[in-house]
Amino acid sequence: MASVPPIPDRPGAPRSAGGDERRRAAVNAVSAGGADPVVPTVDEARARRDRHDRRGRGLRRSLLSGRVPLARTRSERFDDAVLHAVDDLEQVFGSRLESLEFAVDEVPPVAADASGTTTVDAVLDGEVPLTRFVGPGVDRRGRPTRARVIVYRRPIEHRSTDPEDLEDLILDLLREQVAAVLGEPEDH
Numbered sequence: 001m002a003s004v005p006p007i008p009d010r011p012g013a014p015r016s017a018g019g020d021e022r023r024r025a026a027v028n029a030v031s032a033g034g035a036d037p038v039v040p041t042v043d044e045a046r047a048r049r050d051r052h053d054r055r056g057r058g059l060r061r062s063l064l065s066g067r068v069p070l071a072r073t074r075s076e077r078f079d080d081a082v083l084h085a086v087d088d089l090e091q092v093f094g095s096r097l098e099s100l101e102f103a104v105d106e107v108p109p110v111a112a113d114a115s116g117t118t119t120v121d122a123v124l125d126g127e128v129p130l131t132r133f134v135g136p137g138v139d140r141r142g143r144p145t146r147a148r149v150i151v152y153r154r155p156i157e158h159r160s161t162d163p164e165d166l167e168d169l170i171l172d173l174l175r176e177q178v179a180a181v182l183g184e185p186e187d188h
Helices: 021-031 042-051 074-099 153-159 163-182
Strands: 100-105 122-125 128-134 147-152
Touching: 074 100, 074 153, 074 163, 100 163, 122 163, 128 153, 128 163, 147 153, 147 163, 153 163
Parallel strands: 100 147
Antiparallel strands: 122 128, 128 147
16 A cells, blocks of 8 residues: 655645645544544534535535625514514504514414414414414413514415515504504504
């Protein structure tokens, strides 16, 4: 077996054309009669895979910076639309919204016996809830929770045609839900 010449480690010295420093060190150690080659850990392999495509030549980072609007995901844009709608509702309802929390969930939970009845606790489209009100209570750890209005992202996105329509739909749904919870007339 032919021995592999060691790869120089000094700055400015020519380097071999492939692999990383650990692999070169392993080749040098084996060729010098040293220990077994160093095998990367699972975490190191995942980090390398996440950084590159499957052939190791992919992009190391996103082409768009975080400040560019296209870099935001659909769920982030949806969250922003909900926050804007809540800001608009605070101008209408004022301090009465302090007792409410607003949350976003992907899809509504499916109950085994879906009755499809319209109550104050949900705004429905057919039998699909778009928002739901959950009263104050106690969580699994015994801590008190505030009343919460949950907005379901996927059903609402499915019913909108463009971003402006989505924002208007979210505002209308939240206005209807909050008015029903607070016992206000819907003409706010």
